[in-house]
Amino acid sequence: MMSKIIDGKVVAKKVLAECGQEIESLKAAGVTPGLAVVLVGNDPASMVYVASKVRKCAELGLHSRKIELPEDATHQEVLDVVLALNADTSIHGILVQSPPPPQIDEGAIVRAIDPAKDVDGFHPENVAKLALEDASGFVPCTPAGCMRLLKDAGVETSGAEAVVIGRSMIVGKPMALLLMSKEGNATVTVAHSRTKDLAAVCRRADIIVAAIGMPGFVTADMVKEGAAVIDVGINRVEDSSAKRGYRLVGDVAYDEVAPKCSAITPVPGGVGPMTIAMLISNTIKAAKQSHE
Ligand code: GUN
Numbered sequence: 001m002m003s004k005i006i007d008g009k010v011v012a013k014k015v016l017a018e019c020g021q022e023i024e025s026l027k028a029a030g031v032t033p034g035l036a037v038v039l040v041g042n043d044p045a046s047m048v049y050v051a052s053k054v055r056k057c058a059e060l061g062l063h064s065r066k067i068e069l070p071e072d073a074t075h076q077e078v079l080d081v082v083l084a085l086n087a088d089t090s091i092h093g094i095l096v097q098s099p100p101p102p103q104i105d106e107g108a109i110v111r112a113i114d115p116a117k118d119v120d121g122f123h124p125e126n127v128a129k130l131a132l133e134d135a136s137g138f139v140p141c142t143p144a145g146c147m148r149l150l151k152d153a154g155v156e157t158s159g160a161e162a163v164v165i166g167r168s169m170i171v172g173k174p175m176a177l178l179l180m181s182k183e184g185n186a187t188v189t190v191a192h193s194r195t196k197d198l199a200a201v202c203r204r205a206d207i208i209v210a211a212i213g214m215p216g217f218v219t220a221d222m223v224k225e226g227a228a229v230i231d232v233g234i235n236r237v238e239d240s241s242a243k244r245g246y247r248l249v250g251d252v253a254y255d256e257v258a259p260k261c262s263a264i265t266p267v268p269g270g271v272g273p274m275t276i277a278m279l280i281s282n283t284i285k286a287a288k289q290s291h292e
Contacts, residue, residue, distance in 0.1 A: 003258045003259065003260070003261040003263060003264050004153060004262065004263040004264075005258075005263075005265075005266060006149050006152075006230075006263055006264065006265045006266075006270060007270075008145075008149060008265060008266075008269055008270040008272060008273040008274050009273045011149055011152045011273075011274060011277075012145075012273035012274050012277040014152070015148065015274070015277040015278070015280075015281060016056075016060065016277050016280060018281075019060065019277070019280050019281055019284055020060060022284045022288075023060060023061055023062065023284060026287055026291075027061070029291070032061075032062065032063045032090075033062050033063065033092050033093070033283050033284050033286070033287035034062065034063035034064065034065070034088075034090045034091045034092050034093070034283075035053070035057050035062060035063070035064045035065075035091070035092070035093040035094075035095065035119065035279070035280075035283045036064070036065040036066075036085045036088070036091045036093070036094050036095070037050050037053050037054055037064065037066050037095050037097065038078070038081055038085075038094070038095065038097065039066065039067070039097045040068075040069045040071075040073050040078055040096070040100045040101060040104060041069070041070070041071040041100065043099070045234075045236070046097045046098075046099075050066060050097050053095070053276055053279060054066045056276050056280060057280070057283075062280065063090060063091075065091065069081065071101055072101075072103075073101075073104075074103065075103060075104050075105055075108070075109075078096070078100070078104055078109055079109060082094065082096065082109060082112045082113055085117070086113065086114040086117065091117065092117060092119075092283055092286040092287040093117055093119035093279075093282060093283035093286045093287075094113050094114070094119070095119060095120050095279070096110070096113070096120075098170065110122045110123055111123065111124065116286065116290065118138055119141075119282040119283050120140060120141065120279075120282075121137065121138035121139050121141070121144075121174065121282070122140065122169060125137070126138045126139075127169075130174055130177050130178075131177055133181055136289070138282050138285070139174065139178065139278075139282075140170060140171070140174045141274075141275045141276075141278035141279045141282065142170060142171050142175075142211075142232060142271060142274075142278075143171055143174040143175035144178070144278040144281075144282075145271055145274025145275050145278045146175060146178075146209060146230045146232065146271060146274070147178050147179075147184065148274060149230060149265060149270070149271065150207070150228065153228070153263045155228040155262070155263055157179060157184045157185060157186045158184070158185035158186070159185060160186045160187070160207050161186070161187050161204050161205050161206045161207070162184075162186040162187065162188045162189070162206065162207040162208075162209065163188075163189045163190075163191055163201055163202050163207070163208050163209070164176050164189070164190050164191065164209045164211065165198070165202070165208065165210045165211060165212045165217070165218070166190075166191075166209075166210070166211035166212040166213070166232070167190050167192045168211065171211040171232050172190060172192070172211050175211065176190045179207070179209075186207065189201060189204075189205075198222070199221060202222040202223065203221075203222060203223070203224050205223075205224060205227055206224070206226075206227055206228065207227065207228045207230070208222075208227055208228070208229045208230070208252075210229070210230070210231050210232060210233060210251035210252050211251065212233065212251050213233060213235065214233070214235070214251055215233065215237050215249045215250070215251070216249060216250075216251070216252070217251045217252070217253075218231075218251055218252040218253060219253045219256060220256040220260055223257050223260050223261065225260050226260075226261070226262045227260070227261055227262065228261060228264070229252055229261050229263070229264045229265070230264075230265050230270070230271065231250035231251055231252040231254070231264070231265050231266075231267050231271065232250075232251065232271050233250040233251030233267060234248055234250070234267060234268070234272060235249050237249050248267060249267060250265075250266075250267030250270070252264070252267075254266065254267070
């Protein structure tokens with residue numbers, strides 16, 4: 001089978017072009033959407049993600065603020081930053097990069113974010129809105145991006161058997177909710193590290209979303225001929241021939257899985273660019289809603 005390679009950069013560009021028009025009309029009405037990104041500590045991957053989020057805001061003419069706190073920042077210090085951002089009217093979206101250092105109670109920080117500024121969609125109010133299919137909430141960026149990729153690639157989710165591998169709050173759980181929603185209409189199984197005979201579960205799938213954080217975890221024997229595969233994994237593996245000493249690989253063993261698929265996302269260049277595009281889109285939505 002000739003698999004269609006889903007180009008996340010192309011779809012992200014489309015989403016950002018739509019955002020560009022909305023930014024113009026908001027600015028014409030005197031509102032510049034503003035995003036604050038909070039980074040605690042110096043996790044190398046988080047530093048890269050945060051820098052690219054802030055860069056993309058600047059490119060699009062959004063107001064952005066990057067707030068960096070040291071690795072040994074206290075929970076109270078992070079909380080104070082969030083509370084100040086809640087009160088800052090130039091900021092419409094707040095994102096605290098995950099994972100923070102262990103002394104930070106991440107759940108408490110997320111609950112402290114004003115739900116109307118929670119562009120990550122992690123606050124319990126937004127999680128509930130997603131489950132209730134209340135469109136006024138914020139949908140987490142990565143699964144929202146995966147849904148958009150499926151739609152753009154013409155993958156029919158309605159009536160499909162979908163298997164989500166991974167049950168995280170950031171990807172797995174919201175992905176399952178989106179796929180089973182009235183928009184997705186899929187029959188959804190959420191598989192994880194304790195799932196018995198995961199390969200057999202995956203082989204049933206018309207759509208696989210891999211979000212388990214293990215390089216090359218999904219192998220060809222786990223994939224049905226003609227399935228669509230969305231690879232959320234961004235794993236660093238050592239590679240002495242690479243300039244940085246590592247390369248990025250997904251959760252899917254791409255070379256052996258791709259020939260069996262009807263459609264597949266590469267890593268990098270698949271889901272990654274979509275996450276930022278959906279973050280910008282959520283920030284615009286927050287700015288709009290704050291001025292309604
Ligand atoms: N870490 C990995 N993905 C994300 C995300 O979407 N939002 C935040 N805040 N942290 C992350």
